[in-house]
Amino acid sequence: MDWTEFYDNQAGRAARPVLLQALELCGVDQPGTALDLGCGEGTESRHLLVNGWRVHAFDADPAAEARVKAGLDEDQLGRLAFLQARFEGLGELPAADLVYSGFALPFCDPVAFPGVWAGIRSALKPGAVIAAELFGPHDSWADRADMNFHDRAAVEVLLSGLDVRSLVEDDRPGQSGLGPKHWHVFHIIARNPD
Known part of the structure; x- marks a missing residue:
């Protein structure tokens, strides 16, 4: 899939609500280390960096690094580590205080x-x-063999052992950056036990 048009359509949007809610839950005076998995055009990575976080941003798109870095100052750039990689090639991830993946994990090979x-x-x-979205079986793209989909029971299994603070299921027709589609999305916010 060519993501250029999608990223161009996303330019200038605000940080997604699931990230903002997760940051409220973090409640730390000293921002820590965040992972942005599938960072896309970089809105959430930049939001984190502006607010003092160290960010490890990952995306497979060759143009993603330039998009993420756009408009950052020297201090913010110094707290950013970017890796161009598909989910399947991430390897061992750095320890993190926050993991964010907005609408990206479904594109990992099942x-x-x-x-x-x-x-x-x-x-x-x-x-x-952790703040993320997973797609459910009613999603318009559920017939794609290169993506992964989970029903509510499977999502609950994935979250087993975490303190789930919010699990919102969104199952409705709507718009995407690529046009009309039926969304079936689980918006997740959860905390790892201390």
């Missing part, structure tokens, strides 16, 4: 997803927060 999810869970420090 065969690789269990290992990627295990790596995300391993990266969560005690008390760390």
Whole structure:
């Protein structure tokens, strides 16, 4: 999929609500280390950097690094580490106080997803927060063999052992950056036990 048009359509938007809610839950006076998995055009990475976080941003798109870095000052750039990689090539993730993945994890190959999810869970420090979206089986793209989809029971299994603060299921027709579609999305905010 060519993401250029999608990223161009996303330029200038505000940080997504699930990230803002997760940051409220973090409640730390001293921002820590965040992972932005599938950072896209970089809105959430830049929001984190502006607010003092150290950010490890990951995306497979070759143009993503330039998009993320656009408009950052020297201090913010010094707290950013970017890796161009697909989910399947992430390897061991750095320990994090916050893991964010907005509308990106569904694009992980379904065969690789269990290992990627295990790596995300391993990266969560005690008390760390995860904020992410997963797609459900009613989503317009659910027939795609290169994406992963989970019903509510499977999402609850994935979140087992975490303190789930918000699990909102959104199952409705709507718009995407690529046009009309039916959304079936689980918006997740959870905390790793201390």
